[in-house]
Amino acid sequence: MIQPLPGFRDFYPEPVPSPDAWSCDLRQHIFETWRTTSRRYGFREYDGPPLESLELYTLKSGEEIVQQLFNFTDKGGREVAMRPEMTPTLARMVAAAERHYRKPIKWFAIPQLFRYEKQQRGRLREHFQFNADIFGESSPGADAELIALLIDSLRGLGLTADDFVIRVSSRRAWQAFLEARCADPSRAYDFYQAVDKLEREKPEVIDEKLRLVGSSLQEVREFIQASQPTSEIQTLLDELGARGLGSFVRVDYGVIRGLAYYTGIVFEAFDRKGKFRALAGGGRYDQLVHLVSGGKVNLPALGFGMGDVVLAELLKDRGLVRGATQSLSAYVLIEEESLRAESLRCVQSLREAGVSADFPLAATKSDKQFKRAVELAARVTVKLERAPDGAISARVREMTSRSEQVIPPDLVAAHCLGLIHRPPG
RNA sequence: GUGGCCGUAGCUCAGUUGGUUAGAGCUCCAGAUUGUGGAUCUGGUUGUCGCGGGUUCGAGUCCCGUCGGUCACCCCA
Numbered sequence: 001m002i003q004p005l006p007g008f009r010d011f012y013p014e015p016v017p018s019p020d021a022w023s024c025d026l027r028q029h030i031f032e033t034w035r036t037t038s039r040r041y042g043f044r045e046y047d048g049p050p051l052e053s054l055e056l057y058t059l060k061s062g063e064e065i066v067q068q069l070f071n072f073t074d075k076g077g078r079e080v081a082m083r084p085e086m087t088p089t090l091a092r093m094v095a096a097a098e099r100h101y102r103k104p105i106k107w108f109a110i111p112q113l114f115r116y117e118k119q120q121r122g123r124l125r126e127h128f129q130f131n132a133d134i135f136g137e138s139s140p141g142a143d144a145e146l147i148a149l150l151i152d153s154l155r156g157l158g159l160t161a162d163d164f165v166i167r168v169s170s171r172r173a174w175q176a177f178l179e180a181r182c183a184d185p186s187r188a189y190d191f192y193q194a195v196d197k198l199e200r201e202k203p204e205v206i207d208e209k210l211r212l213v214g215s216s217l218q219e220v221r222e223f224i225q226a227s228q229p230t231s232e233i234q235t236l237l238d239e240l241g242a243r244g245l246g247s248f249v250r251v252d253y254g255v256i257r258g259l260a261y262y263t264g265i266v267f268e269a270f271d272r273k274g275k276f277r278a279l280a281g282g283g284r285y286d287q288l289v290h291l292v293s294g295g296k297v298n299l300p301a302l303g304f305g306m307g308d309v310v311l312a313e314l315l316k317d318r319g320l321v322r323g324a325t326q327s328l329s330a331y332v333l334i335e336e337e338s339l340r341a342e343s344l345r346c347v348q349s350l351r352e353a354g355v356s357a358d359f360p361l362a363a364t365k366s367d368k369q370f371k372r373a374v375e376l377a378a379r380v381t382v383k384l385e386r387a388p389d390g391a392i393s394a395r396v397r398e399m400t401s402r403s404e405q406v407i408p409p410d411l412v413a414a415h416c417l418g419l420i421h422r423p424p425g
Numbered sequence: 426g427u428g429g430c431c432g433u434a435g436c437u438c439a440g441u442u443g444g445u446u447a448g449a450g451c452u453c454c455a456g457a458u459u460g461u462g463g464a465u466c467u468g469g470u471u472g473u474c475g476c477g478g479g480u481u482c483g484a485g486u487c488c489c490g491u492c493g494g495u496c497a498c499c500c501c502a
Contacts, residue, residue, distance in 0.1 A: 006493075017452090018436055067426085068501075085502065113502070118426080121496065129502070281502075305502060335460095367462060374463050397461080404461070 007117075007125025014325040025325045026315070027128070030308055031110055033156040034130040038108040041149045043132055046107045048089035050114075054079040056088045059292075070114040070125065082114035086131045087285075087303065088292065094135050094301075095293035103136030103299075106145075122277045122310045130280075133303030138286065140232040143265045143302060144239035150269060150280055150304055151240075151248045157311075158320040164279060167252035168237075168267045171283070173230050174256065177223055181214035195220060196256045227251040232265060261285045269306070271314050279314065280306035327377035329420045332359040332384075335366045339384045342392055346382060346412050353413035355420065373399070379420050382412055 004010055011024035035045070054071050071081035083089060086109055094105065109131045119125060132149055134142045147166055154164055178191050194209040198220070207217035229237060229251050240246055249267075257266045266283030270276075282304025289299045315321050330350050334343045343359065350357035358376060360369050373381050383395045385406075394412045397404045398419060407415055 003493075021436095115502075117500080119494090120498095123502080127502080278502085307502065366460075367458090367464090370462055395461090399463080402461080402463090 005125070007119040009124065009126065022312075023321070023325075026312060026321050027308065028326070029321075030157065030311060030315075031128070034108070034110060034153055034306075037149065037153045037156050038132060041106070041145070041152070043106045043108040043149070046090070046093065046109050047111065048083075048086070048093060048109075050083055050112060051080050052083050052089060054081045056092070057081055057084065068115055068117060070116045083111065084113055084115050086111045086113070086129065086305070087133075087288070090131070090133060090303075091289050091292040091301075094299065095289050095297045098135065098289075098297060098299060104142060105135040106132075107135075108132040122313060124309060128308040130306040130308075131303060133301060135289070135299045135301045138300035140235040140265070141239060142300075143232070143284065144236045144243075146282070146302055146304060147236070147249065147267060148240060148243055148245055150267075150282075150306065151245050153306065154269065154279070157315060159314070159318065161247040162272060163314070163318060164248070164269055164271050166249045166267050166269050167255045168233060168249055168265065169251070169253045169255040169257075170230050170233055170265050171256075171262050172232070172264055173253060178213065178215075184213075187213045191215075192256050195254075198224075198254060224253045227253060236265060257281060257283055261288050261291075263287055264302070267304070275317065276314055277310050279310055280304055325377065327379065328358055328373075329355045329378065330357040330380050330382055330416050331369075331373035331376060331378035332357060332382045333366070333369050333373070334360055334364075335369070335383060336386065337363050339386060339392065342409065343384050346384060346394065346409055349410075349413040350382075350416060353417055355413060355416050380416055382416070384409060 009022045011022045011027055014023055014025045016023050038045070054066070054069070057065055057069060065084075069081045069084055071079065074080050090107070090109070094107075098105065110128055111131065112126060113129050114126050116125060117123070130153065132146060134146055147168070151166065174192065174195065175188070178188060179185075182191075190209065191213045194206055194213075198206060203217055210216055210220055233251060237246065237249065237251070240249055255266060255268050257268070262283040263286045264284030267281065268278045269280040270278055282302065284300070284302040286300040286302075289297050289301055312321075332343055332347050332350070334340055347357050347359050358372075358378075360372070364372075370381070378399060380399060381397045383397075384392055385395055386392050392409055393406050394409045395404055395406050396412065396415055396419075405415070
């Protein structure tokens with residue numbers, strides 16, 4: 001049998017066939033939470049093509065990015081790549097159409113992104129990433145709004161301040177730190193790389209690199225330890241505190257982010273136990289639209305990305321995937337085949353009333369029908385019965401309470417609508 | 426791209442220093458039973474032991490290669 005390609009996933013309906021199989025129900029639950037939270041914050045959904053010109057990515061990141069890309073030559077001889085990130089596409093769209101939209105522009109997307117890399121824990125060749133961005137607002141109020149959206153997206157999935165924390169840092173703070181010690185701005189990238197590897201590389205190696213830019217390991221550690229907020233970070237903290245979200249954020253200058261284009265506040269979301277990779281990351285990139293548009297458009301910008309892979313791992317770890325499965329509202333039992341026509345009419349009336357309903361497509365033993373209703377997590381079963389005098393009635397059973405009611409078939413849809421709009425129990 | 430570990434039924438896994446015709450539980454399918462049923466009982470399907478080569482009288486078991494998985498590194502999302 002042909003297997004899926006390495007790093008690509010099959011998504012199964014619940015119950016999934018093995019413990020490590022990916023659940024389409026869970027994916028849908030995550031997507032819906034991302035969407036509803038975004039809309040609640042006034043963000044509009046956009047999308048772009050999954051396949052882009054290779055040049056869109058090499059322009060910004062150079063040729064070395066190509067080895068990380070899922071790229072190929074198409075039948076027309078074009079060099080193309082599956083999108084590895086959404087920001088270049090978004091920057092193009094915004095640069096082209098920003099005049100049609102009032103500022104600030106608040107947009108989100110849930111693209112599937114691709115990378116040609118050996119897969120490992122929390123990292124595949126494909127994933128879905130929630131992207132949210134704001135354009136045209138340079139005040140820290142926008143940073144607070146964006147981070148609040150990130151927090152509430154995670155809260156919407158059942159996670160709390162005990163589960164995750166947003167570590168907030170600032171490129172501007174580090175830039176000031178560096179400028180006080182090193183006059184050469186071209187050293188900034190090397191400096192950021194060294195700070196980024198602070199917890200992973202040997203202290204002597206880091207120290208040596210930092211001394212090249214006029215600093216030292218001890219100095220950098222003291223700076224991180226002090227966590228002195230910049231004025232923009234203080235505004236951010238104040239605004240999040242006013243929203244009651246203060247416990248979700250912490251100033252941590254150890255966060256620096258790899259991407260070269262960040263300019264101001266940067267942040268990453270981590271699980272508190274430190275068991276997983278970063279859940280989400282983002283920050284300000286005030287120069288990027290200017291760069292992508294060839295200098296024609298200048299818009300301050302900020303955004304974040306949150307992948308579905310690490311998030312799903314965290315939700316499973318915290319036991320938050322129950323309830324993510326969608327359940328059926330009604331299952332219509334057909335134990336008496338002579339009542340199939342009337343039962344079909346009943347199914348149709350339920351569906352037209354907006355009640356999700358299923359039934360056996362062919363003559364089936366009654367216990368199997370009932371077990372199917374259980375498997376589909378039906379809220380109610382409906383069974384038509386014929387009295388000795390020929391009158392047909394409907395027996396509606398609530399599965400959780402096991403209570404039953406006998407009503408005329410014409411009233412089944414209305415009755416079920418009433419039942420399913422009450423909490424189960 | 427580099428390295429460690431792992432590949433036995435749809436799933437979870439047993440399988441003795443290398444020794445008959447490779448097993449269990451669950452799932453699935455069928456039958457029985459139950460009939461205010463969410464059970465129970467019986468039977469059945471499914472394996473080139475990842476693939477290829479080697480050692481051996483004999484390989485699921487040992488060796489080499491390869492593919493896949495997994496974890497770490499590199500890098501990043």
